[in-house]
Amino acid sequence: MAQLSTLEKLAILSDAAKYxxxxxxxxxxxxxxxxxxxxxxxxxxxxxxxxxxxGRCISLLKILLTNFCIYDCAYCINRSSSNVRRARFxxxxxxxxxxxxxxxxxxxxxxxxxxIIRSPDETMGQLVEVARQLRVTHRFAGYIHLKTIPxxxxxxxxxxxxxxxxxxxxxxxxxxxxxxxxxxxxxPAEIRKAMGNLRMKIEEKSEPTLRTKRKERFAPGGQSTxxxxxxxxxxxxxxxxxxxxxxxxxxxxxxxxxxxxxxxxAKSSLPLIQPPLMRxxxxxxxxxxxxxxxxxxxxxxxxxxxxxxxxxxxxKLAWALANRQRFPVDVNRGDRESLxxxxxxxxxxxAKILQVRRYRTLRLEDVGRLCQSxxxxxxxxxxxxxQPGGLTDNPSLKARMTPQPAQLSLx
Amino acid sequence: MxxxxxxxxxxxxxxxxxxxxxxxxxxxxxxxxxSVVGQTAEDLFEDAxxxxxxxxxxxxxxVPREVVKRLEQVIHHRDPDRFSxxxxxxxxxxxxxxxxxxxxxxxxxxxxRMEKSIRRDAHKMHAFVRFRKIDVAGEExxxxxxxxxxxxxxxxxxxxxxRFTGMKWTxxxxxxxxxWDGADITVMPGASKEDAPADDAAEDLWRTYFTSIFNPAxxxxxxxQAEMPKKYWRNLPEAPLIPxxxxxxxxxxxxxxxxxxxxxxxxxxxxxxxxxxxxxxxxMAEEEIAExxxxxxxxxxxxxxxxxxxxxxxxxxxxxxxxxxVVFVGEQPGDQEDLAGKPFVGPAGQMFNATLEEVGIDRQxxxxxxxxxxxxFEPRGKRxxxxxxxxxxxxxxxxxxxxxLTLIQPKLTVALGATALTALSGKTLPVTKNRRQIVTTESxxxxxxxxxxxxxxxxxxxxxAARERRLFAExxxxxxxxxxxx
Numbered sequence: 001m002a003q004l005s006t007l008e009k010l011a012i013l014s015d016a017a018k019y020x021x022x023x024x025x026x027x028x029x030x031x032x033x034x035x036x037x038x039x040x041x042x043x044x045x046x047x048x049x050x051x052x053x054x055g056r057c058i059s060l061l062k063i064l065l066t067n068f069c070i071y072d073c074a075y076c077i078n079r080s081s082s083n084v085r086r087a088r089f090x091x092x093x094x095x096x097x098x099x100x101x102x103x104x105x106x107x108x109x110x111x112x113x114x115x116i117i118r119s120p121d122e123t124m125g126q127l128v129e130v131a132r133q134l135r136v137t138h139r140f141a142g143y144i145h146l147k148t149i150p151x152x153x154x155x156x157x158x159x160x161x162x163x164x165x166x167x168x169x170x171x172x173x174x175x176x177x178x179x180x181x182x183x184x185x186x187x188p189a190e191i192r193k194a195m196g197n198l199r200m201k202i203e204e205k206s207e208p209t210l211r212t213k214r215k216e217r218f219a220p221g222g223q224s225t226x227x228x229x230x231x232x233x234x235x236x237x238x239x240x241x242x243x244x245x246x247x248x249x250x251x252x253x254x255x256x257x258x259x260x261x262x263x264x265x266a267k268s269s270l271p272l273i274q275p276p277l278m279r280x281x282x283x284x285x286x287x288x289x290x291x292x293x294x295x296x297x298x299x300x301x302x303x304x305x306x307x308x309x310x311x312x313x314x315x316k317l318a319w320a321l322a323n324r325q326r327f328p329v330d331v332n333r334g335d336r337e338s339l340x341x342x343x344x345x346x347x348x349x350x351a352k353i354l355q356v357r358r359y360r361t362l363r364l365e366d367v368g369r370l371c372q373s374x375x376x377x378x379x380x381x382x383x384x385x386x387q388p389g390g391l392t393d394n395p396s397l398k399a400r401m402t403p404q405p406a407q408l409s410l411x
Numbered sequence: 412m413x414x415x416x417x418x419x420x421x422x423x424x425x426x427x428x429x430x431x432x433x434x435x436x437x438x439x440x441x442x443x444x445x446s447v448v449g450q451t452a453e454d455l456f457e458d459a460x461x462x463x464x465x466x467x468x469x470x471x472x473x474v475p476r477e478v479v480k481r482l483e484q485v486i487h488h489r490d491p492d493r494f495s496x497x498x499x500x501x502x503x504x505x506x507x508x509x510x511x512x513x514x515x516x517x518x519x520x521x522x523x524r525m526e527k528s529i530r531r532d533a534h535k536m537h538a539f540v541r542f543r544k545i546d547v548a549g550e551e552x553x554x555x556x557x558x559x560x561x562x563x564x565x566x567x568x569x570x571x572x573x574r575f576t577g578m579k580w581t582x583x584x585x586x587x588x589x590x591w592d593g594a595d596i597t598v599m600p601g602a603s604k605e606d607a608p609a610d611d612a613a614e615d616l617w618r619t620y621f622t623s624i625f626n627p628a629x630x631x632x633x634x635x636q637a638e639m640p641k642k643y644w645r646n647l648p649e650a651p652l653i654p655x656x657x658x659x660x661x662x663x664x665x666x667x668x669x670x671x672x673x674x675x676x677x678x679x680x681x682x683x684x685x686x687x688x689x690x691x692x693x694x695m696a697e698e699e700i701a702e703x704x705x706x707x708x709x710x711x712x713x714x715x716x717x718x719x720x721x722x723x724x725x726x727x728x729x730x731x732x733x734x735x736x737v738v739f740v741g742e743q744p745g746d747q748e749d750l751a752g753k754p755f756v757g758p759a760g761q762m763f764n765a766t767l768e769e770v771g772i773d774r775q776x777x778x779x780x781x782x783x784x785x786x787x788f789e790p791r792g793k794r795x796x797x798x799x800x801x802x803x804x805x806x807x808x809x810x811x812x813x814x815x816l817t818l819i820q821p822k823l824t825v826a827l828g829a830t831a832l833t834a835l836s837g838k839t840l841p842v843t844k845n846r847r848q849i850v851t852t853e854s855x856x857x858x859x860x861x862x863x864x865x866x867x868x869x870x871x872x873x874x875x876a877a878r879e880r881r882l883f884a885e886x887x888x889x890x891x892x893x894x895x896x897x
Contacts, residue, residue, distance in 0.1 A: 007619055014623040032573035041574040047538045050649055051639040052624060053657045055631025062624060070686045072679065080682045081675035100613050101620075103553060103578055104542045139577070176721065185687055189712070189725060196724045196750035245722050248790035249749070261628045262668045274664070275628055290792075297790065352514040359509050366515035 004087050010097065012087040016067040016078050017113060021226055021258035025059040025108040025143040028165040028221035038139025039102060040109070042165065046143070047108050060111040060145065061101050065089050065126055069115030073172065073183035074267040075231045075260055078115045083265050088117075094130045095138070102142055109143030109165070110134070116149060124152035124160070131163035145221070150187075150194040158218075161201060166221035166253070169194050171246065174239045178232035182269070195250040198223050202251070222253035229283065230276045231260035237307035240286055244297035247290070257283045282309040289316060292347055293340045312402050317343040320380060321401075327380045327392050331362050343401075344376030376401070413438060413463065415445045417494070420562045420586070422447075423486050427479070430498050435466030440502060445494030477511060478504045481522065487562045488525045496521065532560045533567055539643045540571075540582060543611035553580040556607035556646055562586055568596045583607050604646075614648040621649040625656055627663035704733045704818045707811070711784060717807035719785035719800070724749045729780025729815055737894055738778045738821040739763075740812070742830040742863055746795050749786035754779050759865035763827075766864070766880075770888040780815055782834035783808045805834050816856065823849075824856055825890055828863030847886055859893065861886040 004012075026046035033040055048057035066088035067078040077084055089097075098110045112130055116123050127146050134140040146164040148157060160167055169191055173179050176188040198219075205218035225246060229239065243255045259275035286309060289295040293316070300315055301307055303322050310318045320327060320343045329338045331353055339350045349371040356362060356370070364386035368374035379391040379401075391397065415429040426445070433443055482497045490496070500518055504510050513519055542553035553575070557564075564582065568589040571582065581590040583602035590597040635653075644650035701707035708728045714720055727744035730753055747757030755763055767774050783804055788795035800808075812834055816824065826832040829842050835858045836850055845860040852858060867883060870876040 007616060010616060011619050011623045014620050018624045018626050033576035034573050037577050039575060039577045041570075047534065048638060049538050050621065050647065051635040052621065052626075053632055053635055053653055053660065054626050054629040055634030056626075056629075057638065058621070058624060061620065070682050072683070081679040083673050083676045097616070101617065103575070104544070104611065104613055104617070105540050105555070105575075106613075106617050192724045193752070196752075200750050244790040248788070248793060248795045249722075249724060251793055259629070261626055262664065264667045264670060265673055266667075266670075273668075277629060277631070356513050356515050359513055360515065362515065369515045369517070369520050 006093055006097070009087040009089055009093065010063070012085050013064045013067060013089060014062065016064045016084070016115075017062045017111075019077065019258065019261060019263065020062065020111075020113060020147075021056075021256040022145070022168065022224060022254070023057055023059055023062060023111065024166075024224070024254060025145075026221075027253050028143060029217075031141050033139065033141050036139045036141065038141055039099065040141035042108075042141065042143055049105065049107055059108040060143065061098055061107045061109070062111040063089070063094070063097075063113075065094065065112060065114035065123070065130070066117055067115050068117045070118075071116060071183065071185050073186065074269050075173075075182055075228050075263070077263040077265070079267075081267070091126060091129050091133065095133045098130075098134060098142075099138060099140065102140070107142075109145070111145040111147075113147035114149075120149040120151040121153050121156060124149045124156045128156055128159045128163065131160065135163045143221075148194065148198070150190045154197065157197070158201065161198075161205070161218040162216075164219055164221075166224060167198060167219045168224045168226070169198070170226045171195075171242070172227060173232050174227050174229075174234040174242045175232070178234060182231060192249075195223065195225070195246070195252075199250045223250065224252055224254040224256065225250075226256040226258055228260050229257045229280055231270055235307035236279070236283060236286070236309045237301045237304075239283060240290070240297050240300060243287060244290060255287060257287070278311050279309070282311060282315060286315045289319075294337055295319070313398065314343075316341070317376075317401060321398050324393055328382045328388050329380060330382045331367055332357050332384065342377060342380045344373060344380070345371055413443045415443060415463075415494070417445065417447050420447055421486050421565070423483050426486060426494055426497065429463060430501055431472060432463040432466060433498065434472045434502060434505065435470045436464035438464060440495055440499040443495060443498060445498070472505060474501060474505050475511065481511075481526065484529060485522065485525050487529055487566060489561045490525065493525070529561050529563060533563050533570075535559075535643065536563065536567055537570060539639075539647060541646065541648060542580060543608040544613070545608050547579075550579065553578055554607050555580070555582045556602075556604050557582055557584050558642075558646065559584055559586075564589055565598050568598070572596060611648075618649055618652060622652060622656065627656075627660035628667065630657065630660045630664075632657055701814065701818075704729075704815065707814055707818065711811050714784065714811070716810055717785075717804045719783070719787050719804055722788065723785040725752050726784050727752055727754050727781065727786070728784060728811075729778055730754055731774075731778030731780075732776060733778075733819065735776060735778035735819060736822045737776075737825060737890065738780065738816065738819060738823075739825045739827060740831040740835060741779070741781045741827045742865075743781050743783035743797075743800050744786045745797055745865070746786070746788070749795075754781055758868055759863070762867060763864040766884050766887050770884055770891050772887060772891050772894070778815075778819055778821070780812065782812060782831045784811055800830060802833070805830060809834055809837075822857070823859055823890070823893055825859045825861065826850075827861060828866065831863070832858065832860055847889055859886075859890055861890075 024046060026044065028042050028044065030044045031042055046059055048059045050058040052058060067084065068086050068088060069078045070080055072079045072081050094112065101107045112127055114123050114127055131144050131146060134144065144164045145166040145168065146160050148160055148167050148169050150169055171191055172183050172186060179186050179188045202219055202222065205216045208215055227242065246252050246255055257280050259277055259280040261275040286300050289300060290297055300319060301309065309315050320341065326341065329342055331339070336350060336354060339345055339353060340347065352370045353362065356366065360366070361384045364374065364383045367377060367381065367383055371377055379388050379397055382388065413433065417425045478501065482501065485493060485497060500522060503518060510516060510519065514523065536557060536559050540555045540557045542555045545552050545554055564584040564587045571580065572591050575591065579592050581588060583606055585601045588599040588602050590599060701710055711726045711728050714726055727748050741755065744754060745757045745759065748754055764774055783800040787798050787800050787804065789798050824835060826835050832840055832842060835856065836852050840850065842860060842862060848860055850858045850860060862883060864883065867876060867879050870879055
């Protein structure tokens with residue numbers, strides 16, 4: 001095979017990485033280069049430097065070290081039976097590309113993943129070497145996310161945690177059955193153990209050591225994972241149950257849902273349809289309800305017979321419509337927990353309401369200034385000059401709150 | 412009518428000085444006109460005095476430091492009316508206590524909107540500045556052209572210095588330009604696009620990346636434009652590609668879907684043979700009776716006898732000498748045990764170990780295990796709340812416990828708590844009534860009864876907790892005596 005140029009490799013190995021949903025560069029510690037004279041900073045929030053027409057932000061150089069892989073996961077473009085073109089970056093090429101892009105302010109850092117070649121240790125060793133060269137040789141202070149290989153040597157994992165901001169291991173699919181059917185060589189038990197080990201390591205390193213009283217640096221951005229949605233028959237309830245388990249068991253920062261998307265050269269066992277983007281969106285919304293709004297997983301879909309999120313309305317509104325006895329909530333008296341359950345009130349609006357009402361009694365107009373859309377909120381609250389009356393229990397409320405189908409398809 | 416002329420668009424000191432004088436003299440907002448030098452010729456014809464009023468002797472004017480900080484930020488906004496808005500707000504804050512806390516007030520709402528707009532503009536500047544590399548006297552220099560919405564360039568120099576410390580760079584903007592030579596920030600007058608370099612070799616790589624990372628099957632143009640408004644496109648090297656990518660997306664996705672699944676890649680069979688065929692063999696079926704504890708442990712790894720395996724991380728098997736005289740049986744692994752794959756390593760385990768040590772039992776000489784070998788829990792946010800195994804689960808797991816005991820043949824078994832006692836005896840016996848007794852089971856197993864150490868951790872009252880701890884230690888001392896007597 002003729003030698004590929006860096007440009008050709010980049011085309012192949014970023015194409016191979018585009019099915020990974022994660023692109024976050026947030027949640028790490030703040031740091032900059034003023035002290036070291038190197039390159040790079042993280043502000044804690046992450047910056048999206050560009051957006052592709054698929055609506056997804058580009059904050060990191062997201063590439064594979066290689067797309068050769070000994071695994072044969074049906075949903076993956078890089079599986080061993082796929083006829084995709086293969087390429088392999090050298091460690092040096094990845095380091096240079098990252099620095100060249102970073103210095104031009106195209107990116108926040110690097111998200112490096114890899115197909116598995118020969119052995120997990122060899123592959124992981126190379127990923128770690130990229131991160132080590134960036135951090136040590138080039139004093140690079142930008143964001144680094146490494147995908148870890150479940151079966152690799154714990155020592156490599158330890159090194160990875162020292163250099164990377166975030167580590168991740170994909171659970172692949174919502175159920176073990178799904179994994180054993182579509183990714184026959186992957187072992188869910190190993191993936192779970194690896195995530196457990198990572199949580200233990202992160203907790204152990206966040207304890208101040210006896211000698212230094214300082215925390216060691218270890219994956220300050222935590223760990224995340226991804227599962228593919230729509231490639232197997234798991235319903236939303238099952239998916240959210242898996243997420244709730246993952247958040248509680250391994251203290252993940254994020255679970256990413258990646259709507260299974262047709263890939264070139266797909267296996268015949270998979271549905272070749274447009275990816276269910278709306279479903280993915282609803283899952284993210286439900287995930288937010290669990291993480292920021294105090295919802296328990298089993299509440300979100302309670303009473304929904306097919307275990308699927310309503311595609312027409314967002315899950316918070318769906319929950320409120322199914323639990324109207326909890327409404328209206330008095331914006332001048334209701335506690336934080338009840339206010340967070342009001343459709344249309346986000347965490348920021350709730351915080352503002354709680355602050356303002358210490359000095360003023362809120363009218364509907366005031367609420368309107370504190371939230372995005374007063375129309376969304378109106379049926380579910382009372383204010384000084386506002387009672388929803390029969391609106392809360394009106395059978396046509398859902399229809400009223402549902403955007404027209406034509407508008408829906410824009411999202 | 413008073414007229415205040417500021418030295419430039421972001422002359423906060425000038426504004427602050429004037430505002431203070433005016434406020435001290437009690438001038439109302441409607442009686443002041445602010446402008447920037449050289450920008451308001453028509454003002455000259457108005458009957459305005461540029462002299463500030465003399466404040467009355469002894470007058471005082473104080474506002475919270477916070478408002479000064481926030482106004483300092485807002486002066487960078489492009490709104491020409493901002494100076495008088497700032498003055499109005501300043502007066503209101505001085506008169507209305509807590510005004511800043513009232514987000515529903517229209518002026519506060521306007522303040523917040525302006526702040527948000529500035530923050531967003533700064534964020535977009537951090538995101539969409541694109542450096543191009545040039546050569547300056549044999550050295551690398553990075554130059555960018557950027558058009559911010561507000562007067563923020565100078566304010567953002569610090570961000571770029573902290574990020575690109577090891578680089579020399581210049582950011583040109585229409586209002587002001589900033590430069591970093593590795594030692595100092597220099598602020599220069601505004602520039603034009605032509606002053607910036609036209610190209611950079613790395614842009615081809617960047618455009619290749621931008622095109623390749625896009626998935627044509629997931630077109631969401633609105634979402635993209637909400638975050639990357641078109642006004643920024645003209646200075647982004649990747650943006651000219653976007654219309655073509657959108658136009659071609661439907662066809663590209665269709666082609667992907669239409670293409671028939673192909674035959675496996677040529678190297679696939681070889682990889683399967685080399686890596687996976689050997690691994691698919693081996694492994695012991697559960698139905699075969701294991702002859703050693705190690706073999707049993709291996710079998711238990713893949714246990715599916717009850718649904719608890721689905722949520723747990725792993726099977727937590729017993730641990731200790733294969734021929735121990737005493738076997739301790741707990742209830743089930745907890746959060747820490749589930750992660751570590753070892754029994755009794757969490758808080759209850761530490762309490763248990765400490766008590767063993769206190770009474771002089773060598774943990775190395777005893778075998779510890781659980782009645783149920785997978786962690787059962789309810790997820791609650793970031794925590795897992797232990798939930799008690801039901802009798803079906805205990806029953807299912809006896810498959811492993813019975814075999815463990817058969818292989819070890821201990822002289823004494825210690826049931827820690829009710830679940831363990833049920834699992835060992837096969838019936839529900841009260842722990843309190845049988846505590847510190849030895850129950851002999853149908854199969855002839857001698858079971859010493861005590862509480863589970865986690866019970867001790869849950870007692871809120873200090874005195875009761877201390878008393879129960881002593882009782883537990885006494886129980887274990889009795890076990891020690893039985894061990895020594897045997």
